[in-house]
Amino acid sequence: MPTSSRFAVAVHLLSALAHLGGEGATSAALAASVNTNPVVVRRLLGLLSRAGFVAGRGGRSGGYELAREPSKIRLDAVLAAVEPDGVLAMHENATNRVCLVSCGIKPVLGHVFAKAEDALRSSLRRTTLAEVLRRVENAG
Amino acid sequence: MPTSSRFAVAVHLLSALAHLGGEGATSAALAASVNTNPVVVRRLLGLLSRAGFVAGRGGRSGGYELAREPSKIRLDAVLAAVEPDGVLAMHENATNRVCLVSCGIKPVLGHVFAKAEDALRSSLRRTTLAEVLRRVENAG
DNA sequence: GCCAGAGTACTCGGATAATCCATGTCCGAGTGCGTACGG
DNA sequence: CCGTACGCACTCGGACATGGATTATCCGAGTACTCTGGC
Helix, strand or coil: CCCECHHHHHHHHHHHHHHHHHHCECHHHHHHHHCCCHHHHHHHHHHHHHCCCEEEECCCCCEEEECCCHHHCEHHHHHHHHCCCCCECCCCCCCCCCCHHHHHHHHHHHHHHHHHHHHHHHHHHCCEHHHHHHHHHHHC | CCCECHHHHHHHHHHHHHHHHHHCECHHHHHHHHCCCHHHHHHHHHHHHHCCCEEEECCCCCEEEECCCHHHCEHHHHHHHHCCCCCECCCCCCCCCCCHHHHHHHHHHHHHHHHHHHHHHHHHHCCEHHHHHHHHHHHC
């Protein structure tokens, strides 16, 4: 898409859960913090749940809570969880066999994209959720 | 968005133009190479034209051609031309003043995003269009 | 034969309709608490 | 008083409408080639 804000919302949600500590929060409460719809929260937390970062529980006193220490959650893993295809997508159109460029561009682009995304991940990997939370709490 | 393939298509188009050299090509011919609609080509090349990478000319024997040496076109500039907002977007929802995280997350995320995108750009900056074309032609 | 001129064919660029994905709404399945009853 | 069983309220998860953005179609503006007519 243009560009997606799913990653930003995901980090926001995780930060909120980390801030609350062991209490946990419902999707409605988290949605109020992000000013969005609860279903968006549930979708993103569903992805993060499958990745093992949060645990969602139904029932009367249900809700979500972190399933891992904030210092053990690195932002590159969060991005991978909510954007499994990466941020630089290949065009999936059929290759035109007449055109040399059309035939050979994809492996080349794939290599370039892989290196670029590695750089992105390496940068994000240096920041943990605990670090984000610390900065937020100090700034506020 | 999810992830966008505009950057991939843009590099594909520039590679095709570079491969053709000074001949140039029409949007229809380029669209055949990418297997998409000519209007998509025209839109992307319109952006690249404003950035100074290609020149589009109307008229009977019109078309597009590169306006710069392939060795002078770095992929980070191409990405900036077709994705001016970057790949990691902030969520533009109103901040919930009750929530500490909601109030303080945006500057922190902005800093993290800026560093990550810098890393991405630095990686892409190391690759020029000439390099891409060389690999494509050697592989083919 | 050469030149001038209008005509024409083909291109890009933007405005307008159709399609696709993401968001928002709804409903079902599941769980824990609260209460009422019996021992 | 304590334990148990039932009922209920509240939650997540997925399936179904709706909205916005991207994509595809169409039309206008512009340019270079071409053909015709005149010199």
